[in-house]
Amino acid sequence: MTSVAARPAQKSRRWRHAEILFWLLALASPGALAGCPAGTDDGILIRQGELTLAWRPLLAADRPAPSNRIPMAKHFVLDVQLCDKDGISAAQLIKADASMPAHRHGMNYKPVIKPQGNARFRVEGMMFHMAGQWRLAFEVQSGKETLRLNHDVQAD
């Protein structure tokens, strides 16, 4: 924004503000992901190497739903947090999608990833239009590496 030298300091101050806000939000709404390190309260955790991806579904009006039971044929949002051993990860969520392996088809809707800062992402436009087993597929860009993480969930 201003000079290159000023940036790191500004960034960390901004980060701290963001962090305070983040914790306030996290404490205020019990459904929100609680940042890093992610614990089992933060929805479902998927680990690969040093990366932990925590996700939980949010229904209409951002109401959290149990991660292991996603209501069928309703739009929902995926709330995703990326963490590594140092805390908030520098990696980026670059792809999120889902398919039904048993039926060999995907979703009828194309999700869009909206970065929220601090390695937190909103994946909007999800819908599991049939009851049964769905496979969530995430792609995370971490430096030069692309990590693929999957997780099976039940829609009903």
Added chain:
Amino acid sequence: MTSRRTKGLRRRAGLALALLAVLASAGADVGIELSAEELDRIASHGPWPLPWSADPGNRVSGNAAAIFLGHGLFFDEALSANGKVACATCHNPARGFQDSRNVAKGLAPGTRNTPGLFNVRHQRWFGWDGAHDNLWSSSLRPILDPGEMGGSAARSARRLKASPALHCHYRAAFGKPAMADDPELLVNLAKGIAAWQETLVSPPAPFDRFRDALARKDASTAAEYPPAARRGLRLFLGRGQCATCHAGPMFSNGEFGDIGIPFFVKPGGVDPGRQGGIKRVQSNPYNLLGAFNDDVTRENATGTRHLRPEHRNFGEFKVPSLRNLRLTAPYMHNGSIASLHDVVRHYSELNEDRLHSDGERILKPLGLTAAESKDLVAFLESLSPTEPISVAVKPMPIRDCLPATRNSRIPAAGR
């Protein structure tokens, strides 16, 4: 925080278990061996009717003046080019708002079967190809369609002005008179017709009474549900896998599928189904992404915003609701199947070659016996109410538009 949440979860799990136990024992009391899982799945098809909520995209949803206006317009042949076609010509109230033809016929013969309109408020997509993402744009299309009503804004404005009652309700609902050059005129009329259609709700059917009886462990009421329908229900949920698509209280997931109904249209054409529907909804100025959506948050446009065209959409059609089918024969997007027996035979003898190679992997020829087919039909019939549904009830005019009130306001010099 952790322990509170765990406790909450545990309490909820406990409740669910208790409910299952109640349902399971209700099943046992009734003398049918329904597994806990079956009871759970039966419960997911209700309760009925669904709670009504206003359509956020239609600012006159639930508005009494708009409902009166909409009712009047729905039955009004004067909106059509030849003065002979109303919405009700094809959507006949006595037949679940269907016309009993294979394909509709307005000013010209069409290519698709007329869908019934009960419970239309709960649809996500409208038309067999889902070419509309809201009820009012789906109600505007036939007014202008040269093959259906062939109307226009000018004709509609003339019609409204010729009817003091309709025009009064239009003004009350929209706060301005009907003007042919108002770009909102047709949308407003369609929103009025939509407001009326939203009131069309079918009453509970025998299946609903059975489902509710199981839920409250009422063995004697549950026992009234015919054994054939019970066996059919099990086929529907189990081997038939019907509920994969025909899910929830509407018996539809609101999405699209291919069950091998031919998509050829005479002469020599094809009906591309959902593939064309996605293109049409995206290019429609009256879609939920457009200026006429009254939901400023555009939250109701999520589906339209995230549409994802796929090859497999070619030849996919909307999964229809299975309620009120006794009223709405013939069946399928082209009306090609005459009876529920024939529908069941279609699924029983399914020709897999007709399904798309990249299509669903759910459907297999079921090879039902004659007795099983009868059971499945008995179940499908139990999704229609047994008593005739009274829908001809005309909505009440609003007080400001009552003829007496209006006359008393007119100065003595008036007629």
